[in-house]
Amino acid sequence: MHSQHDKKEVRRIAKERIEILFSLAEKYAKTMPERAKRYIELAIKIGMRCNVPIPKNLKRRFCKRCHAFLIPGLNCRVRTRKDKQAVVVKCLECGNIMRYPYIKEKKNK
Numbered sequence: 001m002h003s004q005h006d007k008k009e010v011r012r013i014a015k016e017r018i019e020i021l022f023s024l025a026e027k028y029a030k031t032m033p034e035r036a037k038r039y040i041e042l043a044i045k046i047g048m049r050c051n052v053p054i055p056k057n058l059k060r061r062f063c064k065r066c067h068a069f070l071i072p073g074l075n076c077r078v079r080t081r082k083d084k085q086a087v088v089v090k091c092l093e094c095g096n097i098m099r100y101p102y103i104k105e106k107k108n109k
């Protein structure tokens with residue numbers, strides 16, 4: 001039996017672990033890309049299991065298809081489409097193309 005408080009605690013820890021895994025992935029992205037991929041996959045698993053979404057700023061840092069940690073100029077290409085207010089990211093590892101809207105300024109916080 002878990003109380004509401006425990007659930008919150010579990011999610012808080014999960015979020016922390018996701019952030020740690022992403023920083024590790026970033027650290028190894030250049031030298032050990034396969035290892036970085038495993039960190040990303042682990043972070044996604046933790047997020048799904050604990051019902052914690054991957055933070056928005058981190059969501060854009062990896063490929064949705066092959067889970068590679070993306071570094072512009074190394075394994076991805078980033079283009080901004082001003083006319084469509086979008087950022088287009090192409091993963092050079094698997095060729096996957098992801099489109100994101102521009103990050104809007106947070107006004108409600």
Ligand SMILES: [Zn+2]
Pocket residue numbers: 063064065066067068091092093094095096
């Ligand atoms: Zn990819």
